[in-house]
Amino acid sequence: MSEYDYENLGLVAGLEIHQQLDTETKLFCGCPTELRDPEESSRTFTRYLHPTRSELGEIDEAALEESQIDREFEYLGYDSTCLVEADDEPPHRLDGEAQQVVLEIAQLLDMDVVDQAHIMRKIVVDGSNTSGFQRSTLVATGGEIQTSDGPVGVEDLMLEEESAQRVEEREDGVTFSLDRLGIPLVEIGTSPDISSPEQAREAAERIGMLLRSTGHVKRGLGTIRQDVNVSIEDGARVEMKGVQSLDDIDDLVRLEVGRQVELLDIRDELQSRDAEVGEVQDVTDVFEGTESGVIEGALDSGGKVTAVPLFGFDGLVGREIQPDRRLGTELSDHAKRHGAGGIFHTDELPAYGVTEEEVDALRDAVDAGEEDAVAIVAASPEVADGAIEAAAERAAVAIEAVPEETRGANEDGTSGYLRPLPGAARMYPETDVPPVDLDPTEVETPELLTEKVERYQSEFSLGAGLAEQVAYGRRMPLFERAVETGADPTFVAGLVESTVTELRRDDVPVENLDDEHFLAVIALVTDGELAKEGVNDVMTLLAENPELTAEEAVEEAGLSGVDDEEVREAVVEVVERNEEQVEEEGMGAFSGLMGECMGSLRGKADGDLVSQLLREEIQKRA
Numbered sequence: 192m193s194e195y196d197y198e199n200l201g202l203v204a205g206l207e208i209h210q211q212l213d214t215e216t217k218l219f220c221g222c223p224t225e226l227r228d229p230e231e232s233s234r235t236f237t238r239y240l241h242p243t244r245s246e247l248g249e250i251d252e253a254a255l256e257e258s259q260i261d262r263e264f265e266y267l268g269y270d271s272t273c274l275v276e277a278d279d280e281p282p283h284r285l286d287g288e289a290q291q292v293v294l295e296i297a298q299l300l301d302m303d304v305v306d307q308a309h310i311m312r313k314i315v316v317d318g319s320n321t322s323g324f325q326r327s328t329l330v331a332t333g334g335e336i337q338t339s340d341g342p343v344g345v346e347d348l349m350l351e352e353e354s355a356q357r358v359e360e361r362e363d364g365v366t367f368s369l370d371r372l373g374i375p376l377v378e379i380g381t382s383p384d385i386s387s388p389e390q391a392r393e394a395a396e397r398i399g400m401l402l403r404s405t406g407h408v409k410r411g412l413g414t415i416r417q418d419v420n421v422s423i424e425d426g427a428r429v430e431m432k433g434v435q436s437l438d439d440i441d442d443l444v445r446l447e448v449g450r451q452v453e454l455l456d457i458r459d460e461l462q463s464r465d466a467e468v469g470e471v472q473d474v475t476d477v478f479e480g481t482e483s484g485v486i487e488g489a490l491d492s493g494g495k496v497t498a499v500p501l502f503g504f505d506g507l508v509g510r511e512i513q514p515d516r517r518l519g520t521e522l523s524d525h526a527k528r529h530g531a532g533g534i535f536h537t538d539e540l541p542a543y544g545v546t547e548e549e550v551d552a553l554r555d556a557v558d559a560g561e562e563d564a565v566a567i568v569a570a571s572p573e574v575a576d577g578a579i580e581a582a583a584e585r586a587a588v589a590i591e592a593v594p595e596e597t598r599g600a601n602e603d604g605t606s607g608y609l610r611p612l613p614g615a616a617r618m619y620p621e622t623d624v625p626p627v628d629l630d631p632t633e634v635e636t637p638e639l640l641t642e643k644v645e646r647y648q649s650e651f652s653l654g655a656g657l658a659e660q661v662a663y664g665r666r667m668p669l670f671e672r673a674v675e676t677g678a679d680p681t682f683v684a685g686l687v688e689s690t691v692t693e694l695r696r697d698d699v700p701v702e703n704l705d706d707e708h709f710l711a712v713i714a715l716v717t718d719g720e721l722a723k724e725g726v727n728d729v730m731t732l733l734a735e736n737p738e739l740t741a742e743e744a745v746e747e748a749g750l751s752g753v754d755d756e757e758v759r760e761a762v763v764e765v766v767e768r769n770e771e772q773v774e775e776e777g778m779g780a781f782s783g784l785m786g787e788c789m790g791s792l793r794g795k796a797d798g799d800l801v802s803q804l805l806r807e808e809i810q811k812r813a
Contacts, residue, residue, distance in 0.1 A: 195448055197387050201424030204385035204444055206395055209378050209416045210402050211353055211409040212292050217373035218352045219282035219326065219624065220275035224409075227370040229358050232267035236277065237364075238321060239263060263364035264318035266355065276369050278321040281623040285310065285328070285350075289375035290627065292407045293330050293350045294634040296377060299401040300345050302334035304631045308350070310621040318365050319354035320372065326621055327351040327378070330629065336381075336397045340390045344382030351376045374409075377402075383420065388441035388448075391419060395437050403663065404637045410665035419443055419600075426451035427593040430612060434600045442604030446513050450606075453512040454593045461590045466503030468587045469557065471579050474498040474567065477552045483544030485532070489569035496569045497579040500557040501536075501586050504564035508586075509538030513605040518589060519566070522582040524608035526568055531578035536566040643667070651680035660688045669706045678713045682723060686713065686730075694730060703737040704730065711741035722796050724789060725750035758796045759804050762788050766808045773812050781809060 195202075217224055239262075266277070274280030285308070297304050312324040319325075327349050334345030353374040355367035379398055385391045395417055402408050402415075417434040421444055429451070431443055475495040478486050486496060501508065508519040523533040537554070541547045559565050566586070568578045585608075588594045597613070598606040638646070640662045647658035651674065661670050666687040673683045687709065695701050712729055715721035721729065721741075725748065732744040739747070765788050766773060772780045788801050 194445070195452065197448065200448065200452070202386055202444075202448060203383045203422050204391050205383040205420045206381045206385070206391065206398070207378060207418035207420070207430075208395065208398050208402075209351075209376055209418070210399075211414045212289055212375040212377060213407050213409045214286060214288045214292065214375050216286055216288070217276075218286050218289055218350070218375040219284075219373060220273050221283070222271050222273050222276060222373065224374045225370070226356070227269050227271075227368070229267055229368050231269055232368070233270055234268045234272075235265055236268070237263050237265050238318075262318065265364060265366045266321060267358065267366065267368045267370075269370060272369050276321065276372055282326065282621075283624075285624060285627050286375060289350060290629070291634060292375075292405055293348065293377055294629065294631045295405050295407075295637050296379075296402060297331035297334070297348055297631060298634060298636045299404060299639070300331070300334035300336065300348065300379070300398075302331035302345060302348055304331045304629050305329060306629065308627045308629055310624045310626075311618050312621050313618055315354070318367060319357070320352075321355070321369070325351060325354065326624070328627075336394060336401070338390050338393045338397065340387065340393070341384070343384045343390070343394045345379060346382050347378075347380045349378040349380075351378055383422075388444040391444050392437060392441040395440050399437065400640050400663075403667075404639045404643075406637065406668045406671075419447075421447045421451075423448055423451050425455055425593075427595040428612070429593075429595065429606075430597045431600045431606045432597060432609065439600065439602070439604055443600055443606065446604045447606065450512045450516075451593050453510070454518075454589065457507050457510060457512075457518060457589060458592065460507060461503060464503035464562070466501070466590050468583050468590075469500035469502055469559075471497055471499050471576075471583055472557055474553060474556050477549060477556050478545075478569075481544065481549060482546070483549075485535075485543060486545070486569040489571070489575075492571065494569060494571045495575050496567055497575045498553065498557050498565055498567045499579055499583040499586070500559045501564040501566060502559070503562060504586070505562045506538060506564075508536045508564045508566070514603065516605050516607075521589075521608065522566055522585050525581040525585045526578035528608070528610075529577035529581050530574040531568050531570045534566045534568050534578070534582055537564050640667075647680075647684075651684075653680065653684055657684050657688065660684075664688055666691075666706075666709075669709055672706070673710060673713050676710075676714065676717070678717045682716065683713060686726065690727060690730065694727065694734065697731075699731050699734050701730075701734050703734045705737075708733045708737070708741065715741055715745065721745055721750060722792075722798070724796075724798055755800065755804075758792065758800055759808075761791050761796075762801065762804045762808055765791060766805070766812065770812065773809055778806070778809055781805065784809070 214224055216222060275282050294304060308328045308330055310326050310328045313327050315325050316323050329347060330350050331348040332346065335342050336345060353371050353376040355369055356371040357365060358368050359366040381394060385394055417440060418430055418432045419434060419440060420428060420430050422428040429447060431447060434440055434443060473495055478496050481487055509517050511517050519536045519538060526534050535543065537550060540550045553565055557565055566582050568575045570578060595612050597609045599609045600606050643662040644658045647653045647662060648655060661667060661684045670683055670687055674680045691701050712726060716723055728748045728750060729744045732748055733739055765784055769784060785802060785805055788805055789798065
């Protein structure tokens, strides 16, 4: 899709960044914040959720639509799951560690912290919270970040509980895992100051850097998510949720602009044709004896076929609005929300086993002419009725405007309909948790990652590339803990970055290594009890057998240290074995003999010591 003149189109965009905090316990209970394997689940329970009214007696539109989908929610519990997570006990007080981290983030974003935090309930009935709502509290307002295209305001900083992890979609419901539910989560909402796809990505990168600077945020897939709000002049505000990678943000903005431009063109064309949406009809008789597998399967199961004539829509339902997505895809998204597998429409028929004769009979049945389109749904009676009505409603909106809505981000930068935009009616006070007085004066502002890179170069003499790798890497806190013990910074940096990468490429399960494994190995090297050359073997053993201690891994690898005299004896043996070569080449023989010495010692001795002793022995004989 071609690049647009975003200023002329009136592009306005904003971000919502959701980042999990790396705290010991969850936000409203004492349970751990570590993810579990669903196979470790020790119990399950089920719930059905429905929306409640706000303080003003209103029901949120998004929650209402979600509740119209009849689904059972199953929850996987673990040996660590408590009554708060199951919503069988009131929440505890707001976690103190999470409070400290979020106040650090507020300082990095130059925000004004509220005097008192009041916990609110935000209605969520998609099953991701056992209670039917998410607890959230406003912590700070009025911040700002800088980008190369100018400042971007930060409107609010929220502290929230993370939702449950979706494990499986079933025909009649969804299975969630409770290990993620309640992990402290910050939500950062920017002002709509972003005016290009590139600025959106840069702003997200800047916020991500600030968050990681605290050293108290979780890392890895799913621990940070970006929602992007986009609109253009004459278009509509659309919220795209669940962007997993910063690399996708600019493409997502660019393709959403293109979608809205195409929908506005379709709107103008529909209005010029005096288009309208007809009445929903039962057209099951048209498809008796059909050879279409989808339709035949629905009818054989007692289903029916419903249709809606789209007068003046011919050629426009199949018009592409994003790569591999058409107006018909938009209609289909709405139908799927009501349980249908999708829709067929005449811009793509005959196809999928539907014949040209059936298409002609379909048009006749709903009084559609050549300039019109027809959409159909084949499903059980209740699903078919609800799905075709939803598709018809979306088609009617296409005649008038681009709809405001919440959409889900796809990996290719496109997006699909999720639900209407939520409103204020979904928020109301949490009565089980008292307000919290916030005092940012005792919170120290963390060192920025950009500042760490400069410090690592000047203080530890790390190269620019390695310093950046360590500062931005997930093991930055580990690096700082290790150098505080007196370990060699260059060795530690290489271990937590280069060595780990090398082992991962060799299919070593490095994810089994925790900070204590690293610190124990670093201590052995620092104390001279393990040669650097043996570190890879020891780390491999620990990764494959994480229950071992570092000392046990050294012993099992046969790398127990040798004293200087034993090293000299090994070197002398190699030199004497190659005495003729040493006499002829002198120090020219060093390189070859060094490899032989190290092989003989099998990683038991430090390379610097071996090198020193080998040079001495060669010089004696040269």
